[in-house]
Amino acid sequence: MTPSAAELLASTTARLAPDPQANRLVPLISRGEASRETLAVLALEQRWVIAADRRSFLHLAERAAATPIAAAFFTSLAEGESLAAERMTAFAEACGVTAERTRTYDPLPGCQAYPAYVSWLALNASPADAILALTANFSAWGGYCARIAEALRTHYAFPDEARAFFDLFAQPAPDLDSRATAAVSAALDEGRLDETAAHRYGRLLQCYEAMFWNSLRAIP
Known part of the structure; x- marks a missing residue:
């Protein structure tokens, strides 16, 4: 029997769930052991990720224009990134x-591999x-954000507005x-879904996600 869309989304998410050991930074933040400099670089890298x-x-919304349901999904994601950009400022x-550091910051290749691959997608x-x-x-991203939001409250004493970016996701x-x-x-229903390709894309996204966090882990 062909699985329903909800079943397929659930099973794909379960199959692609990252190894708990793959992300070496979020556990440090959760324990309050990551430096303020690491958090600062996280903010700087996220500015690049959000915009990209x-x-x-x-672009995906434009490509999906003939399928309004899909176009609406991507438009919602883009609107979410606009809101995320606003909330990132307080963090x-x-x-x-500072504004000067933001202007002169050179991003890390390992952190920007993820948005580069989203651009490829x-x-x-399709x-x-x-x-x-x-x-x-x-x-996985939502789970990481929940842990960081809690850590910013309990270990770093960040105010609500500085945690709002992570609370959003x-x-x-x-x-x-x-x-x-x-x-x-x-x-x-229309035979437009290639599950093998989608799984391949999702696996690479998870790998690049881990690369993002582990590149930050190297910050003193």
Whole structure:
């Protein structure tokens, strides 16, 4: 029996769940052992990621224009990145990041591999396959954000506004989930979904996600 869209999203997310040991930084932040400099570099790298991902999602929305359900999913992601950019400002300021440092900062290749691959997906993957891969990855990202938000409160005494970026992604997103399910369901019905390709894309996203965090782990 062919699985439903909801079942396929759930099973793909479970299959692509990262090894608990893959991310070597978030446990340090959770224990309050990461330096303020590491948090500052996290803020600087995220500024690059947010801007790049927003453009990638907008491009995917354009490519999916003939399928309004999928286009709405990517448009929602782009809008989320715009909100994330606003909330990142308070986190960066709490980390002591100045406007001058932001302007002159040179990003780390290991951190920017993830948005570079999202850009590749925006250019090369079918929108339906990208939805499945991205949704599976978001589960791990949301878990990391929840742990960081709690650590910023308990170990680093960051105010609410400085934690808002991580709270945004840690919260459930039922509207986004329903759009992903509807888009995957339509793709299944029309034979537009390549599960093998989507799984491959999702696996690479998880690898690049781990690379992002572990590149930051090397910061003193």
